[in-house]
Amino acid sequence: MRSDREEVPAPFTKEDADRAEIAEARLRTSRAATACQVYWPSWFNVCGEIKAKYDSLGGxxxxxSYPSSGNIVNPGNTGERVTFLNGPIYWSAAGGAHPVVNSFLNRWGILGYEGSYLKYPTTDEIVLPDGGRRQEFQDGAIYVSFQNAIGSAIQNGPLRDKYNSVxxxxxxxxxLGYLTEDHKRTLPDGQGQMARFQNGVIYYSPATGAYxxxxxxxxxxxxxxxxxxSWGYPTxxxxxxxxxxxxxxxYGLMSWPYTNAAAVVDDGDLEPIFVxxxxxxxxxxxxxxxLDGQNPADGFRAISNGGGFSTGSCESTLTCVEGGDPEEPIVDAPAPSILAPEDCFADTSTNLGVWFATRKQACLLTETAGYTVKLPQDPTKVVGRIPASGYSSITTSHLSGKFVQEVKLSFGxxxxxxxxxxxxxxxxxDHAEDGEVEVESDFESGSVLYSNTTVTFKIKWNFEGVPQGQIDSRQNNFRYWFTNDDSQIFSPSSDGKFDADIVRCDNTMRTSGGQYRQGCVIAGHPASWAMNEYGDIDEAAGHVLAAQGVGLPGGSLDSMLQRTTNVASxxxxxxxxxxxxxxxxxxRREGVPTRSCDEYPFASTIQGAAGKDGNGRSFNPECHVPDLLNPGTGYSVCMIDNSENLRAGGQLGGFYGRNRVVHQDSYWVDPVSGNLPPVP
Structure with a gap:
């Protein structure tokens, strides 16, 4: 036998090789001799188009490498495949025979192989000029790159056509670069699709197209x-x-950067308000x-997708940052401070590890901040524990690009x-590597932690390098972990992290002297204006209340306005x-000479009256607007006391400045009280 004369390559055995030699002999006398072949020492017959492809690649x-199966008919008799030691070749009448290996095979398999929306391959791997690779299938493609070695798939159609066009x-x-995740073929509305790339996204819907x-x-x-x-799909x-x-x-034209977004509100004949x-x-x-500019009725709310408190995995360590024994008393939360007011924690006790915020302040509370010890002899048993609770707070200012974070941990x-x-x-x-962060604490990192100790860290984030007219979202993190001098106790432990992706700083507003001035807010908490808080703009607030009462936007978180600083708009x-x-x-002014025209939504909003000719309304006879007699749904007009109108505009400007409501920022109007003007 051939195996007696030649070395049999791994992973094959002498028995495999002898079986292959017998199969070769039988094949030579078979009618399939020209269509099939046995590749010694593998004993499988490889036939047809797959054999031709295999031979063209070098067998x-x-x-x-060698075959590990013969031709296998795929489910539904849609095609065939042969597996080899390093991957398969798939064949279909529509696509021909092509190998699918490595990342391409893995991604295709995750999607469901030929039963997926991609169907069968139509090309081999295509090597791209920058070293990345692409493989085409009947109804899409898979891309693999150095940045995304696991590969991602995209389906043919309008979205991919757009990608190909750029x-x-x-x-x-x-x-756009390479795909970074699989094409999402159905979005929550059941209509749209999206694909994410290294440098952006493409969104598609039947009504708007792909952009x-x-x-x-x-x-x-x-x-x-x-x-x-609020913007909908790109068009x-x-x-x-x-x-x-x-x-x-x-639903609007979005622009960037924020051009000249000064805190001078020109919402009519208004006095200028500066930061x-x-x-x-x-x-x-x-x-x-x-607290300056905060709506008293709009308290702390949970911030979604803003980070929070998390602990690292304990799978590879015997010491962990994690919660305490539920049967043991919980360590009392650290006492509130000037940077973490008590009302910030009103709801956090039932929503642990989640940021709660107003427009310029945020906090979170955790009870999973402690230290547990297990020994190698019995890694399922906790033999030591340091219970703990803790909080972090962040406080910003509309008058500074700096902000302050406080972290307090109480150990039992x-x-x-x-x-x-x-x-x-x-x-x-962000910007910590620039040396723009200071940590103030009496506790040095690496110090021994004794029982019943409360440790406080005040972190000053001092970066003020935002370019004029720009904004800068910040991500900041505080991480802690334990080491141990006892050589029998695993060290280091897993970690605990306070992650915050909630602060937005901007340099778009000016002082009255014309200098740009930076400021920061908690962007995930849209601002709300407590209009007529001081009772001095009653008619302006009454108009807003009436307009919101008939369905005009801007009266709640579910129906907000967006500011525009575009003068032409x-x-x-x-x-x-x-x-x-x-x-x-x-x-309109006839008979009411002390009144002036007030509009809602405000002229300084994207929802303003432009383009809504014929869709305006008023509240007559109080408002004295004889040309608007029908109940339009686009905007509202009312003739109100001129001094109130000017004052209301000034207060709106103050609200914009104190809450850093920049161009295209969302906010809502919450009138405290108000009445329409008297009937003339």
């Missing part, structure tokens, strides 16, 4: 909730003029600023075998709702 000397066949030269969204426009759209947010490609990018969406005031330096300063009585435990910590995040809004110097304006 056993190719990357596939360089998708050679992603290294496309502004990419990238860069800062994507950031802005992300904040709004993508297609489910056109982005354009850039003089450094300003714009893109049309279903003036002392720069905060003390904890009390920050706490005071956090050590029980059992905890050795000599040492508490270690690390602060990291504000003028268009104002000219539609409150024209000047024409017969319509004269008729």
């Amino acid at each position: 056993p000397g190719s990357f596939l 360089g998708g066949l050679t992603p290294g030269s496309s502004f 990419p969204v990238t860069g800062d426009l994507l950031t802005r759209w992300t904040w709004s909730g993508y297609e489910q947010g 056109g490609d982005a354009t850039t003029t003089a450094g300003n990018s714009s893109q049309q969406f279903q 003036d005031g002392r720069t905060p330096t003390t904890d009390q300063d920050y706490a005071t600023d956090a 009585q050590h029980t059992g075998r905890v050795g000599i435990a040492r508490l270690n910590y690390q602060v990291f995040g 504000r003028n268009d809004n104002r000219n539609q709702a409150c024209p000047r110097g024409n017969q319509k304006a004269d008729k």
Whole structure:
């Protein structure tokens, strides 16, 4: 036998080789001799188009190596496959025979092989100019790159057509880059689709078509909730003029950067309001600023997708940061402080590890901050414990690009075998590498942690380098873990982390002297204006209440307004709702010379009156607007006391400034009280 003369390569045995030699002999006398072949020492017959493909690749000397099966008919008789030591070749009448290996095979298998939406391969791997690879299938493709070695799939159709039109066949030269996750073929509305790439996304719906969204426009759209947010789907490609990018969406034109978003509110004939005031330096300063401009009725709310408290995996360690024994008393939470007021924790006790925030302050509480010890002899049994609870708070100011974080951990009585435990910590995040962070604490990292100890860290995030006219979202983190001097106790432990992705700083507003001034807020908490809080703009607030009462937007979190700082847009809004110097304006002022025109939604909002000709309304006879007699749903107009109108506009500007309501920022109006003007 041949196996007696030649070495049999692994993983085959002499028995395999002898069986292969017998199969070869039988095949030579078979009618299938020309269509099939046995590749000694593998004893499987490989036939047809798959054999031809295998031979063209180099047979056993190719990357596939030897056959590990014969031809297998796939479910539904849709095609065939042969497996080899390093991957299969698949054949279909529509696609021909092609190997699918490595990351391509893994991704295709996850999706369901030929039964998936991709169906059968139609090409071998295609090596791209930058070293990435692509493989085409009947109804899509899989991309593999250095940045995404596990591969991602995209289905053929309008979305992929758009990708191909912007360089998708050679992603290294496309502004979008490679796919980073599988094509989402169904979005929550049941209509749309999306694909995510290294440098952006493409969204598609039958009503709007397929368009990419990238860069800062994507950031802005992300904040709004993508297609489910206030903008809807993109309806056109982005354009850039003089450094300003714009893109049309279903419900508005989004622009970036925020051009000249000064805190001078020109919402009609209004007095200018600027971001003036002392720069905060003390904890009390920050706490005071956090309350300045806050709606008293709009308290702390949970922030979704803003980070929180988390603990590392304990699977590979015998010492962990984790919760205590539920049968033991819980360590009392650390006492509130000026940077973590008591009302911030009103709801956190039942929502542990989640950020709760107002517009300029946030906090979270955790009871899973302690230290547990297990020994190698019995890793299922806790032999020592340091119970703990803790909180973190973040306080920002509309008058500074700096903000303050406080972390406080309260540790209880050590029980059992905890050795000599040492508490270690690390602060990291955006701009921390620039040296723009200070940590103040009496506790040095790596110090011994004794029973019944409360440790406080005050972290000052001091970066103020946001370019003029720009915004900067911040991510900041506090991490801690335990080491131990006892050599029998595993060290280091898993970690606990306070992660915050909630702060947004901007440099878009100016002082009254014209200088740009930075400020920061908790962007995930949309601001709300307690209109008429001081009872001095009763008619303006009454108009807003009436307009919201008939369905105009802006009265709740579910129906918010978006600010615009575009002068032309504000003028268009104002000219539609409150024209000047024409017969319509004269008729409105006839008999009410001390009144002026007030519009809602405000001219400084994207929801303003522009483009809504014929869809306005009023509340007559109180409002004295004779040209608007039908109950339109686009905007509302009312002639109110002129001094109140000016004062209301000034207060709106103050609200914008104190809450850093920048261009395209969402907010809502919550009138405390108000009444329509008296009937003339």
